[in-house]
Amino acid sequence: MLAGLALEFKLDAFVYSSTIPPGPDLDDAFDASHRSKREIELYCKSLGERGLNWTIVRPGFFMExxxxxxxxxxxxxxxxxxxxxxxxxxxxxxxxxxxxxxxxQNHGRFTHKTVSITGGCLSMNEIKSAYKDVLGKQMPSVPAVFAWLILKLSSGAQHV
Structure with a gap:
């Protein structure tokens, strides 16, 4: 794993990009992707006890x-x-x-820190309203019935 190699070769800084957990703490990870990221974060932190200069960045939901x-x-x-x-x-x-x-560039300041990266937190109604205010049109969306069907049939989508 990269974190292990970073420790072995005594890198000055190791940055792991994770994700903001879906709930108040890491134990709220209910899908495989979030659980895996949580385990990697814990692994990096454990290597910190052996000298790894880790930083975890947790980006939010990509606007893109x-x-x-x-x-x-x-x-x-x-x-x-x-x-x-x-x-x-x-x-x-x-x-x-x-x-x-x-x-x-400032790794000493961020060593053994977790940094959440977000431009702000908005509800879907607020996101749609901001989109319309800026672009003057409704935010593109497939018909609600199609989304409802996906939510009923897809186990991955059911954990939204």
């Missing part, structure tokens, strides 16, 4: 996930699958790169 056809599908599924009051931590992918570069 709303682009194109897949984005219109994401809009519909999130609109149908989330409670109205559920906020989504949003981030632009360019911002992740800038934060990661800053971590590398």
């Amino acid at each position: 996930n709303f682009d194109g056809f897949m984005g219109s599908l994401a809009v519909a599924i999130l609109s149908q699958g989330l409670r109205k009051e559920t906020d989504i931590a949003l981030v632009a992918s360019d911002d992740i790169g800038k934060v990661a570069a800053g971590v590398f």
Whole structure:
């Protein structure tokens, strides 16, 4: 694993990009992807006890996930699958790169730290409203019935 090699070769900084957990703490990871990321975070932290200078960055939901056809599908599924009051931590992918570069340039300041990267937290209604305010049109979305069907049939989508 890369973290083990970083320790072996005594790298000055090791940055692992994870994800903001779906709940208040790491134990709220209920799908394989989030559980795997949680395990890697814990592994990096354990290597820190042996000298690894780790930093974990946790980006939010990429705003670019709303682009194109897949984005219109994401809009519909999130609109149908989330409670109205559920906020989504949003981030632009360019911002992740800038934060990661800053971590590398100032690695001493960020050693053994976890940094969540988000441009803000909004509900789907707030996201759609902001989209309309800025672009003057509705946010693209597939029909709600299609999203409802996916939510009923897809075990992965059911954990939204």
